[in-house]
Amino acid sequence: MDDRLGIGSRWQALILLVALGVLTIPIVIGYLWIVISTFSQRTYGLVPVDASGQPGGLTLRNWSFLWTDPNIWRVSLNSLILALGLTVGVVLVSSLAGYALSRISFPGRRIFLGTTLVLHAFPSITLLIAIFFVLRWISGIPVLGRGIPLIGGFGYNTLGGVILVMVALQLPLGIWLMKGFFDQISWDIERAALIDGCSRLRTWWQIILPQIRPGIAALSIFSFISGWNEFLIPYTYITDSQNSTIAAYLNSLLGDTAPVNYSQVAAVGLFQLIPVILFFIFTQEYLLSIFAGGTKGGT
Amino acid sequence: MSESTSAISTPNAGEARGVGASLRSLLGPWLFMGPAMVLVVVFFFVPVVIILTISLTDMSTATGFSNWKWVQFENYQRIASHPNTGQVLSNTIRYVALTLSLFNVGMALVIALLTTHVPRRAGILFRSLWLLPRLTPSVVYIMMWRYVAADAPYGILNRHLLGPLGIQPTNWLPAQPWLFVVLTNGFIGASFGMVIFTSAIESIHRDYMVAALVDGCSPWQRIRYVILPLIRWPLLFVTTYQTLSLLTSFEQILLLTDGQFGTEVWSLWAYHRALSNYWGNFQWGFGAALSAVLVLIGVVMAFVYMRFFQFNQLVQEPKIEVL
Numbered sequence: 001m002d003d004r005l006g007i008g009s010r011w012q013a014l015i016l017l018v019a020l021g022v023l024t025i026p027i028v029i030g031y032l033w034i035v036i037s038t039f040s041q042r043t044y045g046l047v048p049v050d051a052s053g054q055p056g057g058l059t060l061r062n063w064s065f066l067w068t069d070p071n072i073w074r075v076s077l078n079s080l081i082l083a084l085g086l087t088v089g090v091v092l093v094s095s096l097a098g099y100a101l102s103r104i105s106f107p108g109r110r111i112f113l114g115t116t117l118v119l120h121a122f123p124s125i126t127l128l129i130a131i132f133f134v135l136r137w138i139s140g141i142p143v144l145g146r147g148i149p150l151i152g153g154f155g156y157n158t159l160g161g162v163i164l165v166m167v168a169l170q171l172p173l174g175i176w177l178m179k180g181f182f183d184q185i186s187w188d189i190e191r192a193a194l195i196d197g198c199s200r201l202r203t204w205w206q207i208i209l210p211q212i213r214p215g216i217a218a219l220s221i222f223s224f225i226s227g228w229n230e231f232l233i234p235y236t237y238i239t240d241s242q243n244s245t246i247a248a249y250l251n252s253l254l255g256d257t258a259p260v261n262y263s264q265v266a267a268v269g270l271f272q273l274i275p276v277i278l279f280f281i282f283t284q285e286y287l288l289s290i291f292a293g294g295t296k297g298g299t
Numbered sequence: 300m301s302e303s304t305s306a307i308s309t310p311n312a313g314e315a316r317g318v319g320a321s322l323r324s325l326l327g328p329w330l331f332m333g334p335a336m337v338l339v340v341v342f343f344f345v346p347v348v349i350i351l352t353i354s355l356t357d358m359s360t361a362t363g364f365s366n367w368k369w370v371q372f373e374n375y376q377r378i379a380s381h382p383n384t385g386q387v388l389s390n391t392i393r394y395v396a397l398t399l400s401l402f403n404v405g406m407a408l409v410i411a412l413l414t415t416h417v418p419r420r421a422g423i424l425f426r427s428l429w430l431l432p433r434l435t436p437s438v439v440y441i442m443m444w445r446y447v448a449a450d451a452p453y454g455i456l457n458r459h460l461l462g463p464l465g466i467q468p469t470n471w472l473p474a475q476p477w478l479f480v481v482l483t484n485g486f487i488g489a490s491f492g493m494v495i496f497t498s499a500i501e502s503i504h505r506d507y508m509v510a511a512l513v514d515g516c517s518p519w520q521r522i523r524y525v526i527l528p529l530i531r532w533p534l535l536f537v538t539t540y541q542t543l544s545l546l547t548s549f550e551q552i553l554l555l556t557d558g559q560f561g562t563e564v565w566s567l568w569a570y571h572r573a574l575s576n577y578w579g580n581f582q583w584g585f586g587a588a589l590s591a592v593l594v595l596i597g598v599v600m601a602f603v604y605m606r607f608f609q610f611n612q613l614v615q616e617p618k619i620e621v622l
Contacts, residue, residue: 045458130346269439
């Protein structure tokens with residue numbers, strides 16, 4: 001009855017559900033293990049055991065970092081700033097450029113569109129060494145380099161610098177997505193606005209942007225999650241623990257000389273995952289539609 | 300297309316047709332494009348030039364930033380004659396081909412088809428579960444897989460599946476390294492294609508779907524002759540886009556095996572040589588040359604896929620000429 005594409009009987013739907021369930025088992029088991037292990041001294045398979053290997057040994061000790069280690073709150077705040085900064089940056093820059101590429105005819109348009117596509121092929125991670133030199137150069141610029149409150153500036157070893165690098169690396173995807181969404185808007189609305197005397201910038205801001213809210217929401221969610229989870233870039237360009245992020249904090253638990261407490265690592269990881277999941281539950285309709293705009297070209 | 304649109308012009312065109320108007324039409328697009336252009340130049344073009352330049356030097360920790368010298372194409376010659384090159388190349392091809400075909404496209408298509416044929420809420424639930432690996436911090440995600448593979452008594456596989464079957468427990472990660480490299484990357488990679496394929500399938504007009512059934516198609520025939528041809532472009536897009544993503548991604552392999560057990564791929568090789576190795580001698584010149592080869596492969600592939608994509612159709616001219 002609620003069979004969406006109108007095939008078959010209840011039995012058929014049941015068979016499909018079972019098939020889906022079987023394919024999804026590794027994910028369910030894996031995350032079950034993460035949850036169980038954060039409340040256990042150690043685990044044998046999925047069974048929590050105590051130090052002598054007997055079943056039992058449930059504990060809250062793995063979560064004690066929440067009230068014993070004030071660092072966790074500072075790195076969480078830094079991650080939040082990074083994620084929000086990345087979101088604002090990516091959405092603003094991509095929607096400006098995406099609009100121009102979709103709606104304005106100017107010389108160099110085709111070249112730039114082609115370039116953004118090719119940029120995705122650049123192994124951004126292997127540009128790490130080179131970007132290091134660029135950030136050091138930005139550090140030398142007065143005020144912009146390291147004189148801005150909250151994000152520190154845009155140079156090496158600042159949150160702002162990391163945000164800037166990440167915005168740049170996300171641009172190819174962001175611009176293409178935004179262009180796809182702009183492409184779908186009716187020309188008549190825009191024409192009417194222009195005839196009524198709107199400037200192009202004002203048309204973009206007041207008329208067009210409100211129409212692609214789902215696209216902006218999708219890109220925001222995607223950027224926020226990448227910023228919150230990113231490890232390699234903040235880890236490479238932030239040496240100061242004051243500016244460190246939660247992913248780097250998680251990694252530092254593995255790198256210390258003391259024996260690694262994997263259950264605690266899992267707990268910190270779960271702590272990092274919780275806001276993402278909450279965020280995701282409330283916004284998943286948008287996230288799942290993220291690519292709908294970008295792939296309309298050929299279909 | 301242009302005759303209907305060229306009639307429109309700025310309201311004040313009459314009086315301002317002079318320096319002002321032409322200045323505006325010259326500056327206008329760059330107002331929009333400016334921030335993106337600056338970021339792309341500073342964080343893509345400049346670094347690529349730096350990488351290409353470094354790849355022509357013998358720069359390493361031994362030489363520092365001041366005592367290096369130009370070696371022309373020596374680094375590239377070293378790559379060509381290096382004993383590991385063939386092995387790493389075949390590893391890379393194996394990694395990309397297996398992960399792409401089995402998961403990033405194959406599993407993504409299966410999940411998308413299944414979740415669009417079950418009740419809506421169940422479909423959303425399963426798609427959300429498949430997105431979890433992408434949302435999880437990679438350190439924890441890989442740790443989870445290590446525990447799946449671990450030796451008895453810790454390993455999930457040994458204790459709950461293979462033990463009861465009477466199979467000798469072992470640490471399956473070194474025993475079957477490629478299986479786990481493909482699984483860890485695949486479970487993350489599948490979600491990208493899944494999301495795209497789902498929205499493509501859902502946007503197929505219902506009339507087609509119903510008509511197929513009225514004509515007596517079996518569900519399988521409808522997938523084969525109606526759905527697959529209609530999602531041809533998303534399929535091509537995901538295949539090419541994910542090929543490039545896989546070629547340059549190494550974070551999961553780095554955390555899982557660090558290239559041990561014969562799982563070193565090209566991008567990880569570059570990373571090891573340039574930024575992280577046991578000897579502490581970072582060979583920036585050689586690593587940069589390795590990256591440059593990857594950039595070249597990526598750019599060539601990007602052009603191939605722009606051809607596939609009929610790039611010209613994507614950049615249709617805008618319908619309003621004025622600024």
